[in-house]
Amino acid sequence: MALAKIKKIQLIGSKSKKSEILEVLQDSGAVDIIEIADDSELKGDSYQDLQSNQKTELAHANVEFAIKLLNDHGKKRGILEGPEVLSNKEVEERVKNFDYEKIVEGCTKVEEKIANAKNNLSALKNELSLYTPWKKLEIPVENIKETVNTKTILGSLKTNNLDDAKEKIIKLSDLISLEVVNKGTADSYLMVIFEKELEREIRQVLTEYKFSESELPKTEGLVTDYLKTVEKDIHTNEKALKETDKELKELGENIQNLHVVHDYLSWKIEKTDTDKKLGQTEYSFMVTGWMQKKNIDKIKGYIDEVTNEYELTEIPLEKDEIPPVELDNNKFLSPFEAVSKIYGLPKSDELDPTPFLAAYFIVFFALCLTDAGYGLVMFFAMLAILKFFKLADGIKKLVTLLMYGGIVTFIIGALFGGWFGLTPEQVPQFLTYAADNGEQFFVFQKINALTNPIAVLILALSLGFIQVLMGVIMKFVHTFRTVDKKEALLESGTWVFLLSSIGFMILTMTGVLPESLVGLSKNLALIGVGIIIVKSAIASTVGAWKNKKGGIVGKFISSIFGGLIPGSLKGVLGLYDLVGYMSDILSYSRMLALGLATAIIGLAVNIVAGLVLGMPYVGWLLAAVVFVGGHIFNLLLNALGSFIHSGRLQFVEFFTKFMEGGGDEFKPFSKKTKYIFLKK
């Protein structure tokens, strides 16, 4: 429990067995391989495997393309079925017996067909809209052409201008024939035949009325006949497009096999990529990497099954080398890693916060939600998800965590009397009892947050005080044990003393502990304050004394003015940290606010449902909808809020006391899957 012990290892093996050994390592997913330095003599020839690698990558990209194309057409697995679970052997079997290249080829062809048909369709539709206005033209297209003396112009203008333009043009000469082929509401289409000499004048008039010239299709015969062939072509292309749907559906039958191939190929790519990171000589290869200590013998066992031409040893770290970090907790605690990982990983020499935050996180989550009914709903919903769905590891942890959250929320909600926002008056009498203060309480209820919020506030702040103090103590213990005893005592040690004596003082002053101890506790707190100032003054004085060179008088003066006085001032200023601790603790009051928010929204939902119930005939139905919908909304909203805010209390108020974070993640060489689950 805590951070995994990670060791640096070196594996040297015979080159002839390289592929097999790498396969074992990839299967185990237990080694984080370090890339060999670029300037190393052992760096392999990177061009060696380039070609086969490119082939794999191309195939992978092709399969990806096919999956994308067939995604909406293939047979999908039901949500309850989840991804396929296959063993290594089954995957290889499937890949071997499935000609994915044929499917990819089919997909490429279909895609080409689709693109072709779509292109044709858009061109044809364009023609259709272009030439339809000329449908009524009764002259075959080939007859409309220049003769020795005449010329023809076709085009359109706005119908508003038609009459004016017509009048002006006809006035020009008798040798003009103007035919309105098609008069629409917006645009009108004209054919003007005229003597060539008049061309300039006619064009002038036409330009004036914003006439735009058109062209006719390059064909023979009537325009309407041409349009008919266009329509026929459109129909053929549409039919072709529809047919591709059928083909896609047929190809889509293979999508599950494609998924398997996709994952298989991505493993192969990762394997060749990893190969490039290794050291190579003519007859051997070398893997350097990180491995959990407990896995070393296991991996040796696995490789022994394949070959004995290798040597795996633990090697010392180089100077300044920092191993990667992996969290390693038992089955019960590992769901809480989901919370720790939101913040990031601790450094390799720090503590794993997971076991320490677990209890706090789950209790704070429950305090923010405080509704036993919601707790039950959440518990059973998450249980159902775990039971009926196949989930990836990360999601599984989160769902398990929320299931725990449901249980604790149920318990704490019952103590606070939260049952779907109901009040004790609204439920049968046998579920309630009269509390000591005369209020009606639910069975198991100990406190009413709505009438006695101060008690909850005190509870929240007390929990905050405990967690903050624990954070400082953890820092103290960790520094004391692993870093430096003196530093631990002088830094976090003094704060542990001061904070606990302040806590002691508050307990005596509020009467929780006997009042006779008030004097003692006050003195202890004062001593704590004193220690912090004196510690800083002494450290600074000693420092100044040591640094100043020269005679004893000079040393003395410098240690007074350069050490004692600024040191004391620094000590006093250091007390300012108390304000920081106080604001941290006050931050825990959010638990009261979020708990109240859940309770009041629940109350509001019930009141609205009650109002709706008064409606005639359908009242009960609408009330049920409001009740169920409203509470689901409240649960979702506040579960999200509770999770984030409970998490924030860990990250901001708790973690900062004892860790910095920022460790490198342990990223093992493994078989990562996107579509299938690999049987282990």
Added chain:
Amino acid sequence: MAELFAQWGGLALALAGAAIAVILGGIGSSVGVALAGQAGAGVTTEQPEKFGKVLILEALPGTQGIYGFLIGFLILLFTGILGGGAKDITLAQGWQLFFACLPCGFACLYSGINQGKVSAAGMNMIAKDASQMGKAMVLSAMVETYAVLGFLVSALLVFFIKL
């Protein structure tokens, strides 16, 4: 006039307070959610599979409006408007309730808008790397703290003003 004010002014002030809490909280949240939503739409265009995460991040600045609503609701409940018989509320009580609503209203107004900005920036984080979702949420939730505190003080005040 003076008599009218003395008789009904208390209730009117209490309701004005409720209105302010709901309105300011609502403005804060709607601006905040809109800011986050615009950024989120950008992310969703490129990577539709991240919609779930985008939605959660967009919803975060929505709580301020709910806090405002809750304070308004508490006032309606305690003054007896909900349930029919409005209580007699003196002018002094009216002023008290009015001011009790302000911490929640103003804190939610600014916190909602600014949380929206942080959420929008968080959208960039998840656009690049969806595994950074948790961090984006925590950054955004930091801004919410002050709305929570405002709500807490307003709620405590409304609870403890004697009617």
